[in-house]
Amino acid sequence: MSKEKLGFEHLEANVIDSGKCCSCGGCEAACPIGAIELQNLSPTLVKDCTKCEFCWKSCPRMIADYSTIYPVVYGENVNRDPALGVFRQAYALRNADESIRKRAQDGGVVTAILLHLLETGAIEGAIVSGIHPDEPWKPKPMVAMTRTAIISATKSRYTRSPNLVALKEAMKELKLKQVAVVGTPCHIQAIQRMRLAPLKKVDRTVVMTIGLFCSETFKFKELMEDKIVGELGIPLTNLRKLDIKGKLLVYPRGAEGSLEIPLTEAQGWIDPGCHGCKDFASEFADISVGGAGTPSKWSSVLIRTEQGQAVIEEMITKGLLLQDELADEGLNRLRKIATPKIKTSH
Numbered sequence: 001m002s003k004e005k006l007g008f009e010h011l012e013a014n015v016i017d018s019g020k021c022c023s024c025g026g027c028e029a030a031c032p033i034g035a036i037e038l039q040n041l042s043p044t045l046v047k048d049c050t051k052c053e054f055c056w057k058s059c060p061r062m063i064a065d066y067s068t069i070y071p072v073v074y075g076e077n078v079n080r081d082p083a084l085g086v087f088r089q090a091y092a093l094r095n096a097d098e099s100i101r102k103r104a105q106d107g108g109v110v111t112a113i114l115l116h117l118l119e120t121g122a123i124e125g126a127i128v129s130g131i132h133p134d135e136p137w138k139p140k141p142m143v144a145m146t147r148t149a150i151i152s153a154t155k156s157r158y159t160r161s162p163n164l165v166a167l168k169e170a171m172k173e174l175k176l177k178q179v180a181v182v183g184t185p186c187h188i189q190a191i192q193r194m195r196l197a198p199l200k201k202v203d204r205t206v207v208m209t210i211g212l213f214c215s216e217t218f219k220f221k222e223l224m225e226d227k228i229v230g231e232l233g234i235p236l237t238n239l240r241k242l243d244i245k246g247k248l249l250v251y252p253r254g255a256e257g258s259l260e261i262p263l264t265e266a267q268g269w270i271d272p273g274c275h276g277c278k279d280f281a282s283e284f285a286d287i288s289v290g291g292a293g294t295p296s297k298w299s300s301v302l303i304r305t306e307q308g309q310a311v312i313e314e315m316i317t318k319g320l321l322l323q324d325e326l327a328d329e330g331l332n333r334l335r336k337i338a339t340p341k342i343k344t345s346h
């Protein structure tokens, strides 16, 4: 007797209703009949479910054991750093183009890689987190298909961005055949889960994944509206940059330096979907990038796959990325940041 298939209700019961959803958008991208839409960041069934099982098989919050994903990314028998995952090379890098570096969050490495992939024809578009046209600092998933669009997405928004909704647009509406995906570890986990499901079209279309290091995201209302606008009196149109360096740093436009919010205060604004997340260093990406472990305006870069290594080496050779050593001290700092997330959760 064949086992009864489980549909959207399985995802609802195990992830959405129990507050574990991190709004990655993976289930919306995975559903072959377009039955799921994220409404107010929550996956909602908008037509009858055929119980194909792809949504919950793609969901990063349904992963019982991360080791099921390792072989998909790295092959068998690999040495895994317990805190940072499998990597073949670690670099400190920065974008050689100073004008982009100035706009970027850290070294502008993510933007440099995307521009290189686009300009060499390796991708037709990049799945990124852009900015909402009417709401400053509200993340808006975007398929960036031009240099201008990729550059417009620079800097980090420390609030939820369901980037994979844009993967659906890229595949189903724009019919792109080759894209790169930028995302936090949960976005990248969802991509690898889709490969395992197996969603062959995703496997073929996503030719490069660039994962960001990630400690958490915060609720938009509490951080952006109540704290930054309400309490600190900074209109979001006047906010230049946010950063996390042991504390939350708020940089207003036209002012020297930053205002500081202790992370102890920010704890209460952490998005509930981030509780229980154990991946800091985007373990399942081709290339992982973060700001910790390197000086300001440089990026720590972990290369995990052969194709990731080929791209970075080519960019260094062409002078598009400037290179420094990511010394053991930098790697150990990263391990120190990653370990508590792996051992516990918020």
Ligand SMILES: Cc1cc2nc3c(=O)[nH]c(=O)nc-3n(C[C@H](O)[C@H](O)[C@H](O)COP(=O)(O)OP(=O)(O)OC[C@H]3O[C@@H](n4cnc5c(N)ncnc54)[C@H](O)[C@@H]3O)c2cc1C
Binding pocket: 103, 104, 105, 106, 107, 108, 109, 110, 111, 112, 127, 128, 129, 130, 139, 153, 154, 155, 156, 157, 158, 159, 160, 161, 163, 182, 183, 184, 212, 213, 214, 215, 216, 217, 244, 289, 290, 291, 292, 293, 299
């Ligand atoms: C929510 C979040 C938490 C982070 N936490 C840490 C941390 O604890 N420690 C650390 O070292 N680094 C962290 N990072 C990574 C860091 O902030 C930079 O994104 C990274 O160093 C790349 O810098 P860059 O200059 O190369 O990126 P840029 O060239 O400026 O490009 C930034 C890219 O980030 C994407 N992006 C922006 N906001 C989001 C979002 N909310 N979700 C998904 N994608 C987004 C954009 O699409 C853009 O392509 C975090 C990033 C995010 C988004």
Ligand code: SF4
Binding pocket: 006, 007, 008, 030, 031, 032, 033, 034, 035, 036, 048, 049, 050, 051, 052, 053, 054, 055, 056
């Ligand atoms: S992916 Fe399949 S199981 Fe999930 S909602 Fe869509 S049709 Fe239903």
Ligand code: SF4
Binding pocket: 011, 015, 016, 020, 021, 022, 023, 024, 025, 026, 027, 028, 043, 055, 058, 059, 060, 061, 190
């Ligand atoms: S975590 Fe992602 S895949 Fe899972 S239910 Fe939420 S949006 Fe869907």
Ligand code: SF4
Binding pocket: 022, 184, 185, 186, 187, 214, 215, 216, 217, 273, 274, 275, 277, 278, 279
């Ligand atoms: S902490 Fe985990 S779940 Fe939350 S945004 Fe980062 S990777 Fe996603």
